Amino acid sequence: MPNFSRRAVLLQIGASGLAAVTPGAALAQNRYAALDTQPWSYLDGSEARFLASMADVLIPEDDFPSASQAGVVDFIDLQLAGPYGQGAGLFLEGPFADGTPEQGWQTAHTPASLIRNGIARLEDGGTRLVDLDANDRSAFVERLSKGEGFDLGDVPVQTLFDEIWALVKEGYFSDPIYGGNKDYAGWEMIGFPGAHAYYTDHVDKNAPFPAPPKGIAHVPGTGRSADTARPLRAQTAREEG
């Protein structure tokens, strides 16, 4: 299938008209280029591109935005810079041992250092995830999800995958005040009306509840939430051709 990777990239680009006139290889180099100009709080550009590539395999674009289009990379960046990423809520006293899966998180890393070190080791040497074609990116994520064939030193592979996947879902579906779920993308997709919740008159009715989502910082009349997460950032991570 000589054309497969090009086709995959075109699919990946989705509705972007530019895709038809730009060669696939060049596209791959520029994928997520906009991320380079972001004023990151924790991530650097290459980490952001890795996370965007991985997030968009986990939640790809269809009729609804992909993870990165919905601001998931911004969300992850802010989370890793904040208390959660820095280890709040994690008991990190030693001694450390691998433990069983039933014993849960046993690495000495904070989530932020787990992800930083994990990405560095995954990207060490070989082709960067962002440069793989869609098929290979999926295969990579598939292997990572099973923990197969990686040795990341003191970064447990399964924990790394689980943590990133949890963050991606959180970024896609949490209130937009945290920088993800941009324009209520995740909530629109499933039909969740948001934080303003009063259902006494409807709960026993077998009928849809077609209310547009409203977040905690909803701006009346706009269909949007105020960008309280990072007012300086106008644009979220977006794939560009």
Next chain:
Amino acid sequence: MVRELPKTDVVIVGAGWTGLAAAKELADAGQRCVVIERGDWRHDASNFGAPEEHDELKYARRKEHMIDTQTKTLSFRNSSDQTALPMRRLGSFLPGKGLGGAGIHWNGQLWRPLPSDLKMRSHYADRYGEAILDGLNVQDWGVTYDELEPHLDFFDRVCGTAGVAGNLNGETKEGGNPFEGPRSADYPNPPMKASPPLQLFQKTAQEMGYHPFQMPSANVTKAYENAYGAQLHPCTYCGFCERFGCGYYAKADPIICIYDVVKDHENFELRMNSQVLRVEKSADGKTATGVTYLDERGQEVFQPADTVCLNAYALWNVHLMLVSGLGKPYDPETGEGTVGRNYAYQTLAAAGVFFDKEVWSNPFMGAGALGMTIDDFNGDNFDHTDLGFVGGGYISANQTNGRPINYHPTPPDTPSWGPEWKKAVRENYLHHVGIVCHGSSVAVPGNYLDLDPTYKDAYGQPLLRMTFDFPENDRRMSAYVLSKAEEIARNMDNVRAVSTVNRAAEGESYSVVPYQTTHNTGGAVIGTDPTTSVVNRYGQMWDHHNVFVFGACLFPQNLGYNPTGPLMGLAYWTLDHMKNDYLQNPRPLMDA
């Protein structure tokens, strides 16, 4: 230097449901009460308002209302041949902290034990012969349903419980739970509204010959003035219930139901941000002299008291006993000792029901205790002959937690991420309900709590160590009850697919990672025999008569029900005996 304060009558460790109930009852009885709570002050009126409280990331994922493992956690292993490691992150259970304890972020599923549950050993032995209990530490509670009933009823009136009585003074009532013990009075409030999936479950369960009823709920359905004169308001089905505080005054919690009516009492004093380190004992070791705690500035303080009440939650009560040398620690090698013995949990399984587009479940409309339940397979409500297990569980279609980050039901065989996952989440979110099997948990000699030899908490104290796996008995029970739930699911109308999950499935070990329930029980159990219980039938420690113990640590084994109704029944029973007997004449209330 430890600062010593003037003596008080009663010191109470913990300001949750049991601690505030103790303070209210004992303050009214003329006892000067000091309540010591390690967490922050907070209030429904000022801290839990919508929309800010409706923040799933902050409260349901980052768990801001719950304990912080950096200051309080335990170590865990499945069996004593493993090395226990710290539970570094919250998961399987979510103990509370702060005013109201876990009572502010509970669901409000408010149950009573069955009469037979409270005499589990003698009941099963009589009906099936002793052999059915081989290898199990199943025990009688030493207190009967009839003795607890007035106190269970009182707690219903503290919470304004919504439900349909199934047994009113011995008379079976239509629409209620026909298996329950006799109630002396009806529920204070009518049941919750039933959502479409609950209506379908009810219809099918009825057709199959079962006895569905609306789950008893402390999400109040009408404006209600409780037994203490506090005011509650109707639930809005807001869907941000368990893990969240209720800003609508609709979920009965210890702050609005009890704290507000005791806070100005001359006999009540509350000290927040204060961590009790240990209970101090007299020179002869027979009584407690008070508690030592770290005050809000981190200074060590000794609070002397005539009577000590442990209301720190099941796990932390046991921890306090172990670090203070109260009672005799359990030794799994010899079977001797009682503190830490009979730790049990809750055995959960569930069937997921995927409807076609005709049925709108709208899972974001929900409440912590919105459920349609059958009790036909709980306790000994069914014949256990030749089943190979004791106990059971209720089966309930629940509409409680359909929030967008955590709730992504997908039919069996859907990939767990990627395009097909995304499509399946989109198509099923509004058309799904979960049917929970909320199973009992027997006590066995190998499941217990003690102190960890290696790991220490922020105060330099050894962590509590939990050794637990699902006993074979409960694996068989869970598989059986789940098969019944699955049958109901498949018989329901408009069902496209059914999925199942069983936390106690054969071959799988208990894990502290996925949330199951905050129903940790046992470790300081109630009874009439000091060799198998830590407290006598009045909740008084056998070894130290001025220490009274509250909470689910008292359960000799866990019920198929949520614990708060039963443990509050026990709390008011203990308080009754303290007020009307012990405090006039402090002494052991039973001979050892």
